[in-house]
Amino acid sequence: MRTAIYPGSFDPVTLGHLNIIRRAATIFDQVVVCCMVNSAKMGWFSLEERVDMLERVTSRFPNVTVDSSNILIGEYAKRYKGPVLLKGLRAGSDFESEFSMAHINKKINPALDTVFLTSDEKYTFLSSSAVKELARYDADLTHFAPREILDDVREKSKKMR
Numbered sequence: 001m002r003t004a005i006y007p008g009s010f011d012p013v014t015l016g017h018l019n020i021i022r023r024a025a026t027i028f029d030q031v032v033v034c035c036m037v038n039s040a041k042m043g044w045f046s047l048e049e050r051v052d053m054l055e056r057v058t059s060r061f062p063n064v065t066v067d068s069s070n071i072l073i074g075e076y077a078k079r080y081k082g083p084v085l086l087k088g089l090r091a092g093s094d095f096e097s098e099f100s101m102a103h104i105n106k107k108i109n110p111a112l113d114t115v116f117l118t119s120d121e122k123y124t125f126l127s128s129s130a131v132k133e134l135a136r137y138d139a140d141l142t143h144f145a146p147r148e149i150l151d152d153v154r155e156k157s158k159k160m161r
């Protein structure tokens, strides 16, 4: 059984993330979306809120589960049998940082390979930060964030003003 672990902040999950999850679910037997506690990123949503949103948007995929972690992903991966780490690649800038992260993770866990799925063309310029920026201006988010979480993003953006 091949497991892919897809880590990220998902603050909040976007249609770009969901596109990667949907495609990975057809390639791997099991996809574990791992919501990370990231001290470097000051987010809008708490870990519980991010996990809850991910659970709602992935509930239609039987082989996708959502988890969270506050330890290094290379260490976290050791609890699965022969997993790969899954990353989505947008523009060249993602490649630079993901390339070094993949090597660091392999040092921490030599059995752990990172596989990349290229972003769908439609979502190449989409990020959680862009969704938050658009929400601040009350923009229509339907082409950027999953419908199940639109109300959560609108509500949170009002609180953040």
Ligand code: ADP
Pocket: 007, 008, 009, 010, 011, 014, 015, 016, 017, 020, 086, 087, 088, 089, 090, 094, 118, 119, 120, 123, 124, 125, 126, 127, 128, 129
């Ligand atoms: P963001 O960069 O939007 O804050 P995360 O830190 O949650 O996203 O990223 C988690 C993973 O999802 C990373 O591998 C990242 O490259 C990937 N990703 C983010 N946005 C997209 C997108 N629009 N298309 C494809 N992959 C993406």
